[in-house]
Amino acid sequence: MNIKNISDRVIYCGVNDRTTDLFEGLWDLPTGVSYNSYVVRGSDASAIIDASDSGHAPEYLHHIEEILGGCAPDYLVINHMEPDHSGVLPMLLSRYPALKLVCNAKTVDMLKGFYGIESNVVVMAEGETLSLGDRTLQFIMTPMVHWPETMFTYLQEEGVLFTGDALGCFGALNGAVIDDDMASDHYFREVYRYYGCIVAKYGTFVEKAFAKIAPLTVDYICTTHGPVWHSRREEICGQYARMSRWEGNPGVVVAYGSMYGNTTAMAEEIASRLAENGVRDIVMYDLSRTPLSHVLGEVMRLKGLVMVSPTYNSEIYPPVAHLADALVARGVKNRVIGIAGSYAWGSQSVRKLVAKFEGKPVEVIAPTAEMKQAMIDAAKDAMAEMASVMAAKL
């Protein structure tokens, strides 16, 4: 069996993007990203599930043609309209003008607005099915994971669930498609990063989607980015469910900014004290140098977060403020947060960082730690206390 075949009826036809530097113009792609698409062949009809971006159209159309041996596909199921999966649509339609677009009511407005498409649209509602002959597609509405029109498609006879971006990740596919056939640990880390960047704000909708699919027998999870999950499907679903509830592993992200090194010294001090208190999983990020996506991913993974910032023009140092704002925008929950900072004449960073999290469902631990100009014993004592309180709460 070709390793791109999920079964003899479900064939992978996606593409790898190894040249886009920033996904959504924001998130770095050190190992690329895949735009996954699948052909499902029934005895009477065939359907493509999800498509590709516009940039890979020639390669993508070639895959479709190879798989269908020159026959036209009957349906395209649109689980998600974001252009990384729909950009190829105009080219697909010009090659296959009779192609029927299967989607839900919320997709209709987007098809018209993005592409001027109003005909050959088949609208499906919750639980409705589409027969391909001896294979049946069932549609499950999962709005706001992470757009309003997102839905899942379930291939009943084979237990294959097509989940769109849900359970997906950054990282192009290096030869194999199914987790069984590859070393997949890298993608587990990338799931944290993808979720932290793109899905984190919508955790409650992820939980609702998971509740809907709980009764289904699922052998293969076919997402729109990253590996097809088979042997590790329960593991990845567990990780995803924990992220949706903002459950973190015991460990700490120490994220800091610094111009001249004094605040770095605070971050190093806190990390040392955390380690002395038994914390084993500590990651440190200089926020001026590390792209935000990596920090967000690790914040999704770990329960503890320490933010350390100099005072800068009476404000939080900008890269540290950026992280705090990004977390608040994502509805950060359940995190134990330590705050420390430095100043030279009028302290603001600590007070303003604490204020960012006021009223949010996180625990900002006491004490915070402040340092004037350079390391002083009082700051060291506060940091030692902060580390011991944090270690006890993880």
Ligand SMILES: Cc1cc2nc3c(=O)[nH]c(=O)nc-3n(C[C@H](O)[C@H](O)[C@H](O)COP(=O)(O)O)c2cc1C
């Ligand atoms: C451009 C700039 C603006 C600053 N603004 C303030 C300020 O408004 N209030 C203050 O107390 N210190 C201010 N500082 C001083 C720093 O907060 C202080 O020296 C801090 O310890 C620097 O940390 P670092 O050595 O990690 O860069 C400023 C420093 C710079 C370079």
Ligand SMILES: [Fe+2]
């Ligand atoms: Fe998306």
Ligand SMILES: [Fe+2]
């Ligand atoms: Fe996507």
